[in-house]
Amino acid sequence: MQASLVSLLPLVLTFLLALTLRRTLLALGAGVLCGSLLLADWQPLAGVAYLWHILSQQFYAAGAWQQWHLNVLAAMVLLGMMTQLLARGGAVEALGQWLYLRVRREPQARIGIVLLGWLVFIDGIFSCLAVGHVCQPLVDRYGISRRQLAYLVDSTASPLCALLPFSTWGPYVMALLAGIGFLPVSPLSAFLQMAQVNFYAVLTLGIAAWAAWSGMGFPKPISKPKAMPGWEKCRLRAESQSDAAAKANPWLLGVPILTLLGGAMVLTLCSGARQVAGWDLSLWLAKADIGAAMRDASLLACLLTLVMLKGTGRSVSLLWRDLALGFRLILYAIAILLFTWMIGAVIRDLGVASLLAGWAQLYLSSQLLLAGMFLLCALMAFATGSSWGTFAIMIPIGSEIAAAVAPEMLLPALSAVMAGSVFGDHCSPISDTSVLSATSSGCEPHEHVVSQLPFALIAAVAALLGYQLLNVGMGAAWVWLSCASMVVLSLALAKRYYGPWRRLDHSLIFSSK
Incomplete structure (x- = not known):
């Protein structure tokens, strides 16, 4: 289909419904339906046929099963069931007891979420699934907002993968770079040089770490119980010290998590090593089947969780009930993810991305090359x-x-492409990582996108400044100093003029003092 301004109608409708009705599934469904009718020249029967076509293509296309989609869905189901097993089987409570004896401050718990996100660097989607599901019960233990968990999960997933050549992003991007005939260096060297000036990714990781330490921007959950007096807390702690120590067993939760993370890494490398004769780690990752590794690691961790909980005396009937509950709770996230993939197919068939790229070639000035690339890719990733x-x-x-x-x-221009793409994807309500970060953390995707937007905009504006300074010839060290200074100043102003951040009508907003 020839792209035109009418092609933007499904996206505009999706965004308007998502922002006004705050019902992501309804907004995505309306966008998919509108796009299908547009592609079918407003013929209802042809539109229904197109809907069935793009839905079936998410599972089977071109004579082959879509292994990546099937493996991601299987991993989601398994992780959802494992989460309920751990939460209802006492594993989380046992870890909470263990942490209660050692963690003295709430910021330590938040920083732990960030560190776990940094450890799960192998894939953005896998990081969103694993960290969100595993940490969801823990944040309730320490009175941390689910929206803050979603922000920390999302802000340590894609931005980190965009910087590491040995994540699943690295081989993909390097394969695209290898297709550039006039690239002055090797694809790996180009990726590393691009990462050195990927301002948005680095600044987002830094802001997330600072937000975890300070707790800024996310008020306490309404349901958090009031804190008991200090003397009463000390008395109860002294009386139950021995009992708490006896019940504290971090391995009941720690072993399945380590199995999940370690298994995913080992299985990923093994799947790549079977396809490569030498000992080149980058080639292993390039040939690895990350989807199958995610699925198999999740299955292994789930089975191990069942065995460990059965060993603690939990009955088989209760374990089956936990599995069924986990499956039911994950169905909503699966439905949203399916609609996200379908609207991506609609956008592709409408030619929206090509339309935006054509506008860039016509109107982008050489004096604004890097900043223009950043903004264009941010718009394109946000839209798609x-x-x-x-x-x-x-x-x-x-x-x-x-x-x-x-x-x-x-x-630097290719770095701006990557940075802008990550920013747009980070803020898009139809992004799979945004949706998975929210649903795996236990909050609505709309609430997650709105609550993390101020932090993302601060990083994006600083990154935009950085690319413009690079464009005019400023040295990289001075550019980084300017970007960091702008982030610090923006956060200080936000805290001064818009803090404290208050909750009104169960939503996060900036309200002046």
């Missing part, structure tokens, strides 16, 4: 909900544009 899709389109196009107008800015 896919950073990888934006990479696939804009890395080849961006390299051609940069080579034509400013060849010396080729690698």
Whole structure:
């Protein structure tokens, strides 16, 4: 279909419904329906046929099963069931007792979420699934907002993967870079140089760590019980010290988590090693089947959880009940993810991404090359909900544009492509990572997107400044100093003029003093 302004109608409808009705599934469904009718020339029967076509293609297309989608869905179901097993079987309570004897402050619990997110660097979707599901019961233990958990999960997933060549993102991006005939260095060297000036990813990780330490921007959950007086807390702690120590067993939760993380890493490397003759780690990752590794590691961890809980005396009937509950609770997230994939297919068939890329070639100035690339890719990723899709389109196009107008800015321009894509995907209500971060953390996707938007905008504005300074020839060290200073100043102003952040009508807003 020839792209035109009418092609933007499904996206506009989706965004308006998501922001006004705050019902992500309804908004996505309306966008998919509108796009299908548009592609079918407003013929209802043809639109229904198209809907069935794109739905079936999520599972079976071109004569082959879509293993990535099937494996992601299987991993979601298994992780959802494992979460309920751990929560209802006493594993989380046991870890809570263990942490209660050692963690003295709430910021330590929040920082622990960030550190776990950094450890799960192998894949963005896997990080969102694993960290969100595992930490969801723990944040309730320490009175941390579910929206803050979703923000920390989302802000330590894709931004970190965009910086590491040995994540699943690395081989994908390097494969795109290898297709650029005039690339002055190897794809791996180009990726590393691009990561050095990926301002948005680095600043987002830094802001997330600071927000975890300070707790800024996320009020306490309404249901959190009032704190008991200090003397009473000390008395009860002294009386129950021996009992708490006896019940504290971090391994009941720790072993399944370590199995999940370690198994995913080992299975990923093994699947790649079977396809490569040598000992090149980057080639292993490039050939690895991350979807199957996610699925198998989740299955292994879930089975181990069942065995360990059965060993504690939990009955088989209760274990089956926990599994069924976990399956029912994860169905909503699966439905949203399916609609997210379907609207991505609609957007692709409408040619929205190509339309945006064509506008860039016509109107992008050489004096604003890097900033323009960042904004364009942010808009495209926000509209499509896919950073990888934006990479696939804009890395080849961006390299051609940069080579034509400013060849010396080729690698910074490609870095701006990656940074803008991550920013747009990070803020998009139809992004799979945004949806999975929210649902795996136990909050609504709309609430997650709105609550993390101020932090994301601060990082994005600083990154935009950084790319413009690079464009005018400022040294990288001074650019980083300028970006960091702008982030610090923005956070200080937000805290001064818009703090404390208050809850009104169960939503997060900035309210002045």
